[in-house]
Amino acid sequence: MVAVAGLISFVLAILLGVVVTVTKPGGLHPNRGVFNVIDKLINLFRSIPFIILAASLVPITRFIMGTAIGTKGALFPLVIGITPFFARQIQSALAGIDSGLIEAAQAMGMGLPEIIWRVYLREAIPSIIRVSVITLVSLIDMTAVVGVVGGGGLGDFAIRYGYQRYMMDVTIATIIVLVLLVGLVELIGRLLVEITEH
Numbered sequence: 001m002v003a004v005a006g007l008i009s010f011v012l013a014i015l016l017g018v019v020v021t022v023t024k025p026g027g028l029h030p031n032r033g034v035f036n037v038i039d040k041l042i043n044l045f046r047s048i049p050f051i052i053l054a055a056s057l058v059p060i061t062r063f064i065m066g067t068a069i070g071t072k073g074a075l076f077p078l079v080i081g082i083t084p085f086f087a088r089q090i091q092s093a094l095a096g097i098d099s100g101l102i103e104a105a106q107a108m109g110m111g112l113p114e115i116i117w118r119v120y121l122r123e124a125i126p127s128i129i130r131v132s133v134i135t136l137v138s139l140i141d142m143t144a145v146v147g148v149v150g151g152g153g154l155g156d157f158a159i160r161y162g163y164q165r166y167m168m169d170v171t172i173a174t175i176i177v178l179v180l181l182v183g184l185v186e187l188i189g190r191l192l193v194e195i196t197e198h
Helices: 001-024 032-046 052-058 058-065 068-094 099-109 112-123 127-148 153-163 168-196
Strands: none
Touching: 001 052, 001 068, 001 112, 001 127, 032 068, 052 058, 052 068, 052 127, 052 168, 058 068, 068 127, 068 153, 099 112, 112 127, 127 153
């Protein structure tokens, strides 16, 4: 569930982050209308607490996924919940690119797609990995939350057995698994950053 939701969100966030970056005022291809719409949508969905967003998306989730329960039903709200946060993180990573590199690429005659691919995305790889780790940890947190609304996974397991049946050992085991999972994600992220940094 985390891997699939993370992969879909990563693709959408890269797309949204790039569009917001190049269409912002002063960007490579300014477009006030596109920038304002996407920027406001990102802000709107980021401002809604995830548990409320997941509950309000139940009818849409049921329509799109065929069910709002279990792992399949949790996928859609997870993607909708994490993508705006991820897109803002990607935008922040791309904003850290040295403007001199952009000007040099323009001076060499590179077009917009080439600058996006060869300068923005390639030069920002270490930053993108860092923000991806932060987002992935948030996504793991969300998977636990979505269990409250029947989304399955560790959260559902902890609530159903640990909380409702007073099985404290289940709660403790779930916490240990989550801590180990987050630690593994951060370790892999640090190694990837060390490999990709110049």
